[in-house]
Amino acid sequence: MKQTFEQKSDPPQTLASHTPVVQSTPPWYSFWKFSRPHTIIGTTLSVIGLYLIALAKSPAGFSIDQLTVVLGAWIACIGGNIYIVGLNQLEDIEIDQINKPHLPLAAGEFSQKQAQIIVAIAGVIAALFSVFQGPFLFATVGISLAIGTAYSLPPIRLKRFPFWAAICIFTVRGAIVNLGLFLHFQSILELASKNHAFFSLPSSFFLLPSSFFLPSEVLALTLFVLVFTFAIAIFKDIPDMEGDRQYNITTFTIQLGKQSVFNLSRWVLTFCYLGMTIAGALWLKDVNSIFLGITHIAALGLMWFWSLKVDLQDKAAIAQFYQFIWKLFFLEYLVFPAACLL
Numbered sequence: 001m002k003q004t005f006e007q008k009s010d011p012p013q014t015l016a017s018h019t020p021v022v023q024s025t026p027p028w029y030s031f032w033k034f035s036r037p038h039t040i041i042g043t044t045l046s047v048i049g050l051y052l053i054a055l056a057k058s059p060a061g062f063s064i065d066q067l068t069v070v071l072g073a074w075i076a077c078i079g080g081n082i083y084i085v086g087l088n089q090l091e092d093i094e095i096d097q098i099n100k101p102h103l104p105l106a107a108g109e110f111s112q113k114q115a116q117i118i119v120a121i122a123g124v125i126a127a128l129f130s131v132f133q134g135p136f137l138f139a140t141v142g143i144s145l146a147i148g149t150a151y152s153l154p155p156i157r158l159k160r161f162p163f164w165a166a167i168c169i170f171t172v173r174g175a176i177v178n179l180g181l182f183l184h185f186q187s188i189l190e191l192a193s194k195n196h197a198f199f200s201l202p203s204s205f206f207l208l209p210s211s212f213f214l215p216s217e218v219l220a221l222t223l224f225v226l227v228f229t230f231a232i233a234i235f236k237d238i239p240d241m242e243g244d245r246q247y248n249i250t251t252f253t254i255q256l257g258k259q260s261v262f263n264l265s266r267w268v269l270t271f272c273y274l275g276m277t278i279a280g281a282l283w284l285k286d287v288n289s290i291f292l293g294i295t296h297i298a299a300l301g302l303m304w305f306w307s308l309k310v311d312l313q314d315k316a317a318i319a320q321f322y323q324f325i326w327k328l329f330f331l332e333y334l335v336f337p338a339a340c341l342l
Helices: 027-034 037-057 066-091 093-099 112-131 135-152 162-193 202-206 216-235 238-246 252-256 258-282 289-307 315-341
Strands: none
Touching: 027 066, 027 112, 037 066, 037 162, 037 216, 037 315, 066 093, 066 112, 066 135, 066 162, 112 135, 135 162, 162 216, 216 258, 216 315, 238 258, 252 258, 258 289, 258 315, 289 315
16 A cells, blocks of 8 residues: 555566665664555554444443553554564565565565564564453454464465455454454453453453443444455455466456456445445444445545546556555544444
8 A cells, every 4th residue: 555666567587687676774664664554554443443432332431541451452463463464575575576676575675584583573472462361352363363374374375366365354354353353342341340450360361241242333344344355355456467477376356357356346345335324324323324424425435536537557556546445444443433432
C-alpha cells in the first residue's frame, strides 16, 4: 500500500539485473518498512475498534485500568503481525526484487540473518504476551501465526495457490481477529466487573467468563471485514504480475487478467458497503443506522469515483488505489465502533 512502483518494463532475464543497491537508510525506517505499515495500522485499529465495541456491550463501563488490557493485546497482535509479514519477505526476496524493490530485504538494507532475528523476536513476543492474557487472545494469536507460517513457508507455502492464499488472508483478518479479539475483551471486561486481578498470575489463563456471546454488531462487522479482505487479497496481486509469473506464483490476476480482477474487487466492495447499510437499517438495532448508512454510502461513492480514474497499465496508479482500499479498511474500524457508541 505504501509502495511506489516503477513503470512496467520488459521482464528481466536474470536476477543479476535486480541486484539491490545498498543505501544509507536509517535502521528505524528500514524496520518500519519491514513491518509493512499498512498492516500495522490495520491491526492497531482492529484492536481499538473491537475493544470499543466490547465496551459498548458491557455493563462494566470504562476504567483507566482497561488501557493496560488494550496495550497488552496490541503488543501481542503487533508481534504476530511483524512475524507474519517478515516471514513472507524472507521467503520472497527474489520476487520482491522485481515487484517491491523498496522493501528492506530486497533493497539490501537488512541481511537475511537480521530479518530472521527480527521475525523470531516478534514471534516470541506475540506468544508470550498472548499466553498470559487469556485463552481467547492466545488462540487468536496462535492460529494467526500458524496460518501465516503455512502461507509463506515451504513446503506448504499456500501463497502459491490463489484460492488458499485468499482464504489465509481473509480468514485471519476477517474471522479470527474480529471474533477472537472481541471474545477476549468481552471476557476481560466481565472478569474486571467481578474484581478479578486478571494479570496477577499465570493461572489467569484458565479464568473464563461465566458466559459469552457474539452480538449481531460483531457478526456484521466480521462478515463485512471477511468479504472486504477478500477484495484486498485478490487486488494486491494486480501490480505484481511480473514477479509472480517469473517465479511461478499463480494468482487470480494471472489466471483472469487485470481488468477482471479489478472489476471483481470493485463489486465485492460494493456488496460490502450496501450490505452493511441495509443491515444497519433492518437488522442492527443497537447502532446509529443513519450515521452508518451515510458514512458507508459516502465511502462507496468515493471508491467508485476514484476507481474510474485508475489506469491499469500504470503500476503507480494501481498501487495508489490499493492504498486507498486499505484506508477504507482502516476507516471501518473507526466508523463502525462510533456507530455502536452513538
